[in-house]
Amino acid sequence: MPWILLALAGLLEIVWAYSMKKSAGFTLLVPSVITITTMIASVVLLSLAMRSLPLGTAYTVWTGIGAVGAFCVGIIALGEPITPARILAATLIVAGIILMKVSSTS
Template sequence: MREGSATSKIRGRTGHHRLPVPRDRADWDPDRRTAGSPDETRRTRIAKTTQLSGRSVVMAWIYLVVSGLLETVWAAALSQSRGFSRLTPSIVFGVALVLSMGGLSLALRDLPVGTAYAIWVGIGAVGTAIYGMAALGEPATTARLLCLLAIVGGVVGLKLAH
């Protein structure tokens, strides 16, 4: 890049790849790391996870479990709505769906997305299967129950690994 080019003037100096910081700032240091550097991002992420209060993490898990249970509610209401031809189950479906997604989004503030989503889906899947067996007369075969137990084991394992 040439010394007098427009790009070098925008960047502040030749070969420098950061936008200039106003020189009237007393704390300006041209050699400090930028906020987006890998080291700074890592430090920020570590600080964020270590600064979480116990209360916010507990609340995140509560939001996640309640949201998973609401997933069971909306799945059951969806089956009862008969293609949205029945009003009450259709309304229950919509309300439970919004609340379930909202609770999941609140849980994701403090929990990793992979862990939270897998647990949310696991709770909803197991809850819906149990509802189907208990209320709708779906078969409760040994194989089916063992598979549900495997899902529960995976959910508990994810919680313990967190």
Template sequence: MNMAWIMLVVAGLLEVAWALGLKASQGFSRPLPSVLTVLAMLASFYLLAQAMRVLPVGTAYAIWVGIGAVGTVLLGILIYGDSATPLRLASLVLVLAGLVGLKLAG
């Protein structure tokens, strides 16, 4: 069970990598970022599928998406200068609270 959670977290982090990679690839027009993005996608989906062999599908998918969403927003703020309004940051806290709730309820 613990290995499934580790795979799920890594899959979520890879989701952040491929989401940022989509921007870096500039619409898949840059070869190296494009290849790295596709590899991150494949690895992320593979690890998610492996984690779902053990974890409930709804919980696993929500955690995967949540890690990806929160990580992408935070790195978008830090790397690309995306806006960091109080409402946006409070919304991230709510997403995190939901993820923690799903883990505790599981």
């Protein structure tokens, strides 16, 4: 169950990152509300997952899901560039997430 909570927290991190971009510096109401709401929900789910998971593992996986997810959303939804260096960086983050999961004691 903690891994499911952590995955959901990471997915919400992607949502808030995207909605923050769309909020135009918190000048647009709907994206701003989505950003704040999903930020709070993401942190709450992270804290629940941390009841069972080690801090370093939970935080690294949470930020990794958010980083790679935001990277993908940026490419797909915002037309951000795909370069070999960016693909390599995202691949290394995913490898780190997998290694953290595999090496976790929970």
